[in-house]
Amino acid sequence: MSLPAEEVKAIGVAARWYARLHSGTATDADRVAWDSWLAADPLNRQAWQRMAAVAEQMASVPGALAAPTLSKAGNSSRRQVLRSALLLTSAGTLGWLGWRSQAAQNLMCDYRTRVGERREFRLADGSSLLLNTDTSVNLRFDGRQRVLELLWGEILVSTAPDPLLRPFKVVTRHAQVLALGTRFIVRSQPGGGEVAVLEKAVEVSVPGSGSAMRVEAGQRVAFNDRSLGMQRGNDVSVGAWQQGSIIAIDRPLAALLNDLSRYRPGVLRWDPAIGELKVSGVFPIDDTDLALAALESGFALRVTRYSRFWVQVARADSR
Template structure:
């Protein structure tokens, strides 16, 4: 598949619009801007259909968004849908991927999800927590404070006002996140983590002490045990998993497979020879086999299944 620079740019913009429209905080002006962009050029309409194709298969695109574009292309075959699921450009070399699991460590937590599962929990104060795949959380509320301990994984927190004005904090192994009446995402593992703010603000500080850093809406901050990272703008894919998708914009294939591996059991590896292939598109996390089939069917790649729990993606033979 050969795409012009104009087509590639339209795909990038379409993926950005998709992420914005599925953020949960879209304004009327942004929706009007999306419609204007869609109508401005046939390439934009084609790009939107490419980005939304896999999500259409998974019924994860709300009807109000999908109807103006997806309904204009009835009768597309499964092969056509799979071909439009992602775009691969440029090649290089990257290392292999490996499966990780912290299940044993987290068996005694208060709330958890299995691999591939998402779950929303309403807390005693009315706050809501959405747990992503393979996530473990302890809840500690008392008369002085409201605390979540994120042992592993990723959560979206929507805080509720508290009559007693108890602070709401999320702890990881490395950092403390103080909510300032907000909606935010925390992702953590044994090495470090990241905070992305969707509404209002949070303050982040290392557990070992030091000054707090304020993170406002639209910004994110990474951290490890030694230091806080640099504030930067949220990536357009932030939080897309709540809608059942991973959004990629010029993302290396190896990195995409690493992300998809979070949602399936076993090992998902990438041949180093194709690790740097760039990917743009929207990929389902509730059926990762569909994303793998898109790679195999649409782009002459080979998905080798040594067993149900051991899969490798490599370059296929061209016929």
């Protein structure tokens, strides 16, 4: 599967910008020039998101091909990571290392949402599918089964009775979820995911591991490619994104900011020293600037906006 030439070019430029901005020597003029490039074309913004995804996933590439993330690497390592990223783009796909990239999958998927977008679809069997921000799904319905392949992101599924009695499954790269006449949420991330059941029940399994579990309404379970976690009860935060909010209850600030970053384009970074600060509140995901302003005023934080697409969070008294 090949990317169009203009997208390959844009991703290459994005990689060079990423390396420059994470070099430790970037100037205000560099950020202004980057901001102008980012705003010049929607393709540039998409390429920037893809480059950020590559950087986040670099650390998980096994063996001698592994590289540190750009933000922690020295100058020589940054150059190596940049060369790796450009090799990925020149190949026309980011899957040559043995893992399929989010970028390539997004181009060919059946259903998708952009960063910050939520969208509902009615499926041919009468089931409904709600996609959260930055989500990609493939659909495989045939005479024997109904399968949703969640490539990336988060979905809420409400299944409909099927006259053909076909099983309904959600498949991620780490686990499978068999619906048992139900309404449930599945989230898939590079390292694993989570299933939360709102009605009836599901069966969650990790292929090849022997791990399988029935999860009833009101419960949720995390998973990775090796095993299932312990079941926990749902709380008010589960599925709050349907109503346009993130609900935090004594949640580490780093986890909250990581969630907020899923709903805004560009880069949202924070000082690791504030990552464990416990935060409670309701934060809008359709206006993440308002959410950041609420954090700034309510938790003694300072939000520095280098541009619309580059935001840093730190303690208010830090310099």
